[in-house]
Amino acid sequence: MKILLTGGAGYIGSHTAVELIEAGHELVVIDNLSNSSVKSLRRVEAITQRDIVFHRVNLADLSGVREVFSSESIDAVIHFAGLKSVNTSLRDPIRYYQNNVGSTLILLQVMAEFGVHKLVFSSSATVYGIPQELPVSETAGVGFGITSPYGRSKSMIEQILTDASLAEPKLQIAILRYFNPIGAHVSGRIGEDPRNTPSNLLPYVSQVAIGLRKKVAVYGQQYPTTDGTGVRDYIHVVDLAHGHLRALDHLRSGVSTYNLGTGRGYSVLEVIEAFSRVSGRDIPLEIVAARSGDVAMSFADVEKAKRELAWVAERTLDDACRDVWRWQLQNPRGYDD
Known part of the structure; x- marks a missing residue:
């Protein structure tokens, strides 16, 4: 298929691009490069030895999005584009709602105009708010107790997609x-x-390990966890990218929702210790005040994705740390190197 990736030059988008191309798909990318670099796509092309069609367009620009759809024969869309910082969304909620929700409405409008009916949407575990039970399953309540405008914007989009499908x-x-x-x-x-x-x-x-920053700020150590720091489900981005391929292959009428995680949680201190072990570097840290919007623990029930998509995360925390360290060593200043 010819697949449109919105926000495809970003972190998750670029890794998904590699997997899609290697699976035989043709790609078109829309990205305004507000938090990404076109160099990521050039490197994806080098990895895959395939060209990517790129349009520097803001997804909130209705005429610009229409031009992309009119010039390309799009079969399906994977929608990554959006602002994604929990903390920034607390300081600037209007911008998050305008950007994340508004641009999705434009995307749906143009998809309808051009008869494109296949969509994979990049949502977030933040839609679960403060988990009432762990692991968190797809049947858990969504839209209640969400701790940030970022999470609420994702929840709103999910509701919009549900209404649109009806x-x-x-x-x-x-x-x-x-x-x-x-x-x-x-x-x-x-x-x-x-x-x-x-x-x-x-x-x-990783920036502390390579010397770009002095120490890691650990936000709070008062949580009811084994070491007092927050616990999260950390999934390797390549496993996440594979999840998009499986979801694309299993699209069906209506809306299907899946958690993409590993099914287990690691604390902040456990992640720092793993990175120190893999990199062979000491990681100085400082415990500071907890951040607004953070929850104590969150990790996924992944049985639905395993059952319906035949997908499971395969890479370990150490694998992820090793790959991040390799990226950091080869690109100390990211795509600016």
Whole structure:
């Protein structure tokens, strides 16, 4: 198929691009490069020896999106584009709602105009809010107790997609609720490259390990966990990318929702210790005040994806740390090197 990736130059988008191309698909990417680099796509082309059609377009630009659809024969869409920082969304909620929800409405409008009915949506485990039980399954309540505008924007989009599918029976939609993506491509050529101070744990740890930052800030040690730090389900980005292929292969009428995680959690201190062990570097850290919007523990029930998509995460935390370290060593300043 010819697949449109919105936000396809980003961290998850670029890794998914590799897997899609290697599976035989043709790609078109829309990205405004606000938090990504076109260099990631050039490196994907080098890895796969295949060309990618790229349009520098803001998904909130209706005429620009229409032009892309009119010039390409799109069969399916994987929708990654969106602002994604929990903390920034607390400071600037209107921007998050305008960008994440507004651009999705434009995408759905243009898809309908051009008769495109297949969509895989990049959602988030933040839609579960504070988990009432662990592991978190897809049947858990969504939209209640969400701790950030980012999470609420994802929940709103999920509801919009559900309503749209009820109105248009031809729509085939998979909603993928990511837990915590980490890792990098085994080649070291593509990886996570935050523009400013990393908001995710592993890029921050790797920057400390290589000497770009002095120490890791650990936000809070008062949680009811084994060591007092927050526990998350960390999934290797390549496993996550494979999940998109499986979801695309199993699209059916209506909306299907899947958790993509490993099914187990690691604490912040366990992740730092694993990275230190793999890299052979000491990782200085400092315990600081907990952040607003963080929950104590979250890890996935992944049985539905295993049963319906024949998908499971295969890579370990050590694998992810090793791949991140290789990416960091080869690209100390990300795609600017």
